[in-house]
Amino acid sequence: MMRFLKKNFPLLVVGITFTWSAVTILTARRQPVPPGTEIVIRLAHWQLEAGVREAFDHMAKEYRRLHPHVQIVQTAIPEGAYSQWVTTQLIGGNAPDILEIGNGGGIPYNVMLGYFSRYFLSLTSQVNQPNPYNAGTELADVPWNQTYKDSMRNSYVDELQEYMVVPLAQFGVRIFYNKDLLRKLTGRDTPPKTFSEFMAACETIKQHTDPRGQQYIPVAASAYHLAMWDGFLCEPLTFPAVRRADFNRDGGVGNDELFVAMRTGRLDFDYPPFRARFQILRRLTEQFQSGFTGLGRDEAVFMFAQQRAVFITTGTWDANSLDEQARGTFELGVMDFPIPAPDDPDFGEFVEGRVYERPSANFNFGITRTSAHPEVALDFLRFLGSQAGNDELNRIIGWIPAIRGTSLPPLLASFAPNLEGIYGAMQFQLGGETIIKAQQLFALFNVGLINYDQFIAEYAPFYLDRGVREFAELIRNRQRSVALDDQFLAGFRARAMAAPPAAAENLWVKYRQLTASRLLFRDLGNARLQRTLDAGPAPDAPAPYDFPPDVIARVRAKLEASH
Secondary structure (H helix, E strand, O other), rough: OOHHHHHHHHHHHHHHHHHHHHHHHHHHHOOOOOOOEEEEEEEEEEOOOOOOOHHOOOOOOOOHHHOOOEEEEEEEEOOHHHEEEEEEHHHOOOOOOEEEEEOOOOOOHHHHHHHHHHEEOEEEEEHEEHHHHHHOOOOOOOEEEEOOOOOOOHEEOOOOOOOEEEEEEEEEEEEEOOOOHHHHHOOOOOOOHHHHHHHHHHHOOOOOOOOOOOEEEEEOOOOHHHHHHHHHHHHHHHHHHHHHHHHOOOOOOOHHHHHHHHOOOOOOOOOHHHHHHHHHHHHOOOEEEOOHHHHHHHHHHHHOOOOOEEEEEHHHHOOOHOOOOOOOOOOOEEEEEOOOOOOOOOHHOOOOOOOOOOOOOEEEEEEEEEOOOHHHHHHHHHHHOOHHHHHHHHHHOOOOOEEOOOOHHHHHHHHOOOOEOOOOOOOOOOHHHHHHHHHHHHHHHHHOOOHHHHHHHHHHHHHHHHHHHHHHHHHHHHHHHHHHHHHHHHHHHHHHHHHHHHHHHHHHHHHHHHHHHHHHHHHHHHHHHHHHHOOOOOOOOOOOOOOOOOHHHHHHHHHHHOO
16 A cells, blocks of 8 residues: 555645545535525636625625525635636636636736637627616716716727726725834824935834834835835836927837937936936835845735834725724824925926826726626626715725715725826836846845946946847837738728618727727837937937927917917
C-alpha cells in the first residue's frame, strides 16, 4: 500500500482535487430554493468588500416579495481568479445569467470587447425606455439611461455603438485619516488643506513613537495606493503641457502626441511642470512606510486599522470596511487631496486647480446570451437600477448611488466629484520597451535609489531613440484594424438599410459617427502627427493654442462688435 501511495501520490492529489472541485460546483449549482420557485437567476461578481453580499441578499429577498416565483442566487469570486473563472464559464456556455464586467476583475479591455460582442446581450433598446420600477417618482417617464447621474456614459461601448452593461454605483477617491491620532500627534482638530500644511503635519507625526516604541507612519501606502496619490495630486501639475502638445486640440495629450512634442523639441523632460510632478511625488513617498512598493493593498489597510499610520488614500469601495474597522476604536475622517496653494514656493505656479473628476457610474453588470430567462435578469437589474432600489442597495454597502435623486451616506459626503478642474498630460510610455524601462526607473525613483536628473539621464535618450520604432508600430497597429473596421461598418450599413424607418434614422446616425471616428479622423490624426515628426526639430514652433497677434486682434474686434 505504501509503495502504491508513493508511486501514485501526484495522481491521487490531482484526482481528489478534481473530485472536490466538481462536487463543490455541483453543490453550488444545486442550492436549495424555496417552494414555488420557477425561475432561478444566477448573478456573479468579484466584490468581496464588506456589505456587498449582504446587500445583494437583501435586494434578492425584496425582489422575491414582488415576484415569488423568482429566486436570485449570487456567487462572489475573488478578484484575482475572476478573469479566469469568467472566461471558462463563458466559453463553456455555463455562465451565470448576470455577470459583473468592467475595469476590475483582471479582464483586458480588448478581450472584454470580444466578450461583449460574443457573449453578452445588447441593452440599447431597453435602457432607452423608462424603468417601470421608477413609477410614482419624478423619474417615472424618463428613459432609464437618463435617470443616471452620468447618463450611463460608461455603459456605452463606442466600438460597438451599444449599451452593454447596467451600472449600480458611483465611486470616488479621497484620503481617510485617523482623527484621534491626528489630534494626539499634531494637535490639529481639522485635516490639512494645502500641501505645505500636509507636509508639516507628516513631519510632526514622524517625531512620535507608539506604545511599543515604533515610529508612527504618516501615510500607509502600497504600490496599489501610489497610483492614486500620483493621479490626484502629482500628475495634474503637468496640465500646462496640453497647450504645447495637444496637436488634435481634443483637450488632452496622448502618448503619441507627447512623443512627437518631445522628439521635435517642443517639450523635454526638463519642462518645469514635468519636473514638479516628480519632485512632489518624491516629497510624498518620503512620508510612506519603508518598503511600501513591495506591499499589497491589504497590508497598508491593516497598518492603518492598527493605528500605526494617520493617513491612507483609497476609494468609496473601501469606505464601509474602514468604517467597520475603526468603529469603537478611533474616529474616522475623510479629506480631499491637499493640493499646493497658489503661494507655495515650489509648486504653486503649476497649480491651475483641482483634478477634474468625471462623474461615472461603475459596478457594471451585463446579461449573458446563454441566460434561459434574459427578460427576468433584465427586470432584476431594473429593480436594482431604480431610484428606490439603487438607494437601498448602496445604503447597505455604503457606496454612492448612481441614480439621480438618491441620498448620499454621511461618510461619503466628501466624495462628491469635482466637476471643474484639470488633469495630467505626461504619458511618456509608447510601447513594450519604453513601458518596461519607465516602470523599472519609476520603481527606483519611488524608493529613493535615483533622483529625477538620473531618471532623465537614463530614460530620455532611450525614449527618444526606441520611441521612433514604437511610434511607427503604434501607427501601424491602428492601420491594421482598417479591414476589420470596414467589415464592421459594412455590416452596420446593412443593418441600417434593412431596418424599419423608425429605427433606421438612429442606425444611420451611428453609422456616420463610426465612419468618421474609425476611418476618417483616425487617419487624419495619424497623418498630422507623422508630418510634424518628419518635419524635424522645431523648438520655437507655435504651440497648438498659440495664435498670431493679428488673429487675436481680429477675434477681439469681432467680439467687441457683437456687443
